[in-house]
Amino acid sequence: MDRFLFLTFDGLSRGAVYAAFALALVLIWRATRIVNFAQGAMAVATAYVAYSVADATGSYWLGFVVALVAGLLLGAGVERVVMRFVDHSSPLNGVVVALGLVLIIQGVLGMIYGNEFRPAPAPFSRDAFEIGGVALLSRYDLFVFAAVGAVVVLLTLLFTRTPTGLRMRAAAFAPDVSRLLGVPVGGMLTLGWALAAAVGSLAGMLVIPTELGLHPTAMDIVFISAFTAAVLGGLDSPIGSVLGGLLVGLLLSYISGYLGATVAPMAVLALLVVVLLSRPDGLFSRSKARTA
Amino acid sequence: MTVVRDRVTTRIASPPMRRRFSPLLIIVIGAAIVVALTYALPPFRTYQLATVGAYLCVTAGLTVLTGLNGQLSLGHGALMATGAYTLALWQNKFNLLAVGIVVAILVTTAVGAVIGLAAARLRGPYLAGLTLAVAVVVPSITSTFDETFNSDQGLSVILNPPPESMTVEQWQAWVCWGGALITVLALALLTRGRFGRDMRAVRDDETAARLAGISIARTQVAAFVVSAACAGLAGALFAVIAQSVSPGAFPLTLSLFLLMAIVIGGLGRLSGALIGAVLLVALPAVAHEIGEAAGSQRLEGNLALTFFGVVLVVVMLAAPGGLASLRIPRRWQFRTKKH
Numbered sequence: 001m002d003r004f005l006f007l008t009f010d011g012l013s014r015g016a017v018y019a020a021f022a023l024a025l026v027l028i029w030r031a032t033r034i035v036n037f038a039q040g041a042m043a044v045a046t047a048y049v050a051y052s053v054a055d056a057t058g059s060y061w062l063g064f065v066v067a068l069v070a071g072l073l074l075g076a077g078v079e080r081v082v083m084r085f086v087d088h089s090s091p092l093n094g095v096v097v098a099l100g101l102v103l104i105i106q107g108v109l110g111m112i113y114g115n116e117f118r119p120a121p122a123p124f125s126r127d128a129f130e131i132g133g134v135a136l137l138s139r140y141d142l143f144v145f146a147a148v149g150a151v152v153v154l155l156t157l158l159f160t161r162t163p164t165g166l167r168m169r170a171a172a173f174a175p176d177v178s179r180l181l182g183v184p185v186g187g188m189l190t191l192g193w194a195l196a197a198a199v200g201s202l203a204g205m206l207v208i209p210t211e212l213g214l215h216p217t218a219m220d221i222v223f224i225s226a227f228t229a230a231v232l233g234g235l236d237s238p239i240g241s242v243l244g245g246l247l248v249g250l251l252l253s254y255i256s257g258y259l260g261a262t263v264a265p266m267a268v269l270a271l272l273v274v275v276l277l278s279r280p281d282g283l284f285s286r287s288k289a290r291t292a
Numbered sequence: 293m294t295v296v297r298d299r300v301t302t303r304i305a306s307p308p309m310r311r312r313f314s315p316l317l318i319i320v321i322g323a324a325i326v327v328a329l330t331y332a333l334p335p336f337r338t339y340q341l342a343t344v345g346a347y348l349c350v351t352a353g354l355t356v357l358t359g360l361n362g363q364l365s366l367g368h369g370a371l372m373a374t375g376a377y378t379l380a381l382w383q384n385k386f387n388l389l390a391v392g393i394v395v396a397i398l399v400t401t402a403v404g405a406v407i408g409l410a411a412a413r414l415r416g417p418y419l420a421g422l423t424l425a426v427a428v429v430v431p432s433i434t435s436t437f438d439e440t441f442n443s444d445q446g447l448s449v450i451l452n453p454p455p456e457s458m459t460v461e462q463w464q465a466w467v468c469w470g471g472a473l474i475t476v477l478a479l480a481l482l483t484r485g486r487f488g489r490d491m492r493a494v495r496d497d498e499t500a501a502r503l504a505g506i507s508i509a510r511t512q513v514a515a516f517v518v519s520a521a522c523a524g525l526a527g528a529l530f531a532v533i534a535q536s537v538s539p540g541a542f543p544l545t546l547s548l549f550l551l552m553a554i555v556i557g558g559l560g561r562l563s564g565a566l567i568g569a570v571l572l573v574a575l576p577a578v579a580h581e582i583g584e585a586a587g588s589q590r591l592e593g594n595l596a597l598t599f600f601g602v603v604l605v606v607v608m609l610a611a612p613g614g615l616a617s618l619r620i621p622r623r624w625q626f627r628t629k630k631h
Contacts, residue, residue, distance in 0.1 A: 035417035037424065085609045091416030092364050096555060097608045099366070099548050103601030106545070110594035220544055221432075224425045231421065262436040269429040273410055276422055280414070 015249020040219030043204030075197025234282020345468030353522025359560025369547030375527025404520020446538025
């Protein structure tokens with residue numbers, strides 16, 4: 001029972017990261033109908049920048065802020081320079097371009113930093129403190145919950161309570177009408193990409209210290225898990241992606257805990273197959289059919 | 293209206309076969325050129341030639357799947373791993389290469405059929421995501437069942453020495469190009485006939501194809517199975533060339549490289565598959581030389597990676613219609629097979 005509780009909290013902590021990452025995917029999907037397959041690579045790139053800054057200045061938090069800012073800039077840059085010019089007549093085009101970005105980012109990172117794992121220390125202790133004799137949560141887990149919770153709340157406020165959020169939603173759902181009404185649709189798309197990439201960077205900063213460390217391909221498996229989470233919740237539903245992320249995190253935690261860590265990747269694949277074949281619109285999707 | 297137009301373009305796109313050369317003739321000429329090259333080239337170049345042959349098997353299959361049938365697969369690197377590991381396990385038990393290659397193809401075909409069954413129900417990013425997951429996850433299976441697959445170290449492949457009259461490289465080139473030419477011939481014949489028409493019809497307009505009595509799912513699964521078989525053969529040939537298999541040889545980037553190769557080579561054309569296969573060998577070699585000249589180890593592999601990525605993005609952005617326009621060239625030609 002103690003173990004079950006521990007795995008549950010560990011899973012929720014992991015799931016929070018997947019939720020943030022899935023949320024980033026959903027943000028871009030809703031705005032542009034592109035699944036940003038480069039999201040993982042982009043997050044790794046900003047994490048490398050962050051740890052370079054942290055190493056140089058000795059301050060993790062400065063690096064953390066730099067990661068988020070770098071995410072904003074990278075997201076906006078990718079949208080402005082590349083994604084804007086993708087032809088949308090075939091849904092494959094956006095996918096292929098994003099995969100090209102993956103190759104570029106991983107190649108450049110490998111050239112600058114090399115292809116070995118680099119240590120990525122966590123800002124807080126990852127030792128769980130005991131509550132009533134049971135090891136449940138570490139300070140780091142609390143930090144993860146707080147960070148992801150803050151992001152979810154801020155994004156919700158942005159999209160439901162501010163004029164900018166309203167414009168972003170309008171630009172995503174009816175670009176032509178929005179343009180006629182004076183909404184700068186292009187700018188809103190850039191903003192959406194920037195926000196999504198920053199959220200992705202946050203997820204990367206949170207998950208990389210819990211894994212093997214920094215590596216150009218460090219986020220590959222995280223991306224797959226987050227994609228599964230996003231599909232599980234329905235690619236169109238931000239709330240669904242958060243719940244999907246928590247579910248995937250829990251499931252992976254139980255499977256790693258009871259069956260062994262090496263089984264977890266296969267479990268993700270199996271889950272993705274099952275979800276795609278049985279509920280391709282996701283458990284929480286409101287749209288009636290997927291179009292792409 | 294759009295349906296009618298699409299049907300018309302489909303018909304124009306595939307005119308009655310005005311062939312000047314039979315595919316068989318091309319294959320014979322190709323085989324003659326390869327044999328001549330194996331005697332003319334130095335050993336390392338012959339080895340590279342063999343690698344081109346192995347790559348050609350998988351790029352040819354993939355270009356049929358993506359170019360003719362419109363399904364994007366990022367999982368072909370994993371399918372190659374399936375073929376390679378099957379051959380390695382077989383060789384280490386029975387040491388009968390010819391049978392082993394057939395077994396590798398069969399096993400990969402079966403795996404491809406499973407993925408294909410799922411893939412036939414998925415479109416666009418969903419299919420890409422699923423096959424991406426396959427590409428990322430399958431190499432990690434070697435750690436899960438490390439008693440069979442020996443984890444990250446991988447397996448060595450027991451092979452009989454080649455006939456005494458030829459060098460190892462020559463023998464490898466002959467085996468690989470034998471496989472590649474048979475693959476190309478089979479695909480050329482297959483895509484010329486009814487199956488090729490069905491695949492194009494499904495790609496261009498599923499509704500129209502269904503109205504014309506074509507089973508969408510069956511065509512898509514069949515296309516996936518055919519290309520999986522090609523990937524299995526390629527994987528087995530890679531195991532023969534390298535005489536070992538390890539998960540590190542089949543990373544996600546391999547699948548992305550394959551995608552790049554067929555996109556640049558020209559989707560749906562077997563000649564494009566050849567161009568792509570040559571690029572897959574030539575570009576890393578060039579990057580290797582640049583890296584050596586610069587004296588930087590980090591540069592070597594990553595330069596090729598970056599270059600592939602840049603080319604992929606530029607090609608996708610510069611071709612105004614992207615994949616959609618690339619996938620309907622003026623004429624469907626499967627006779628081209630040049631060196």
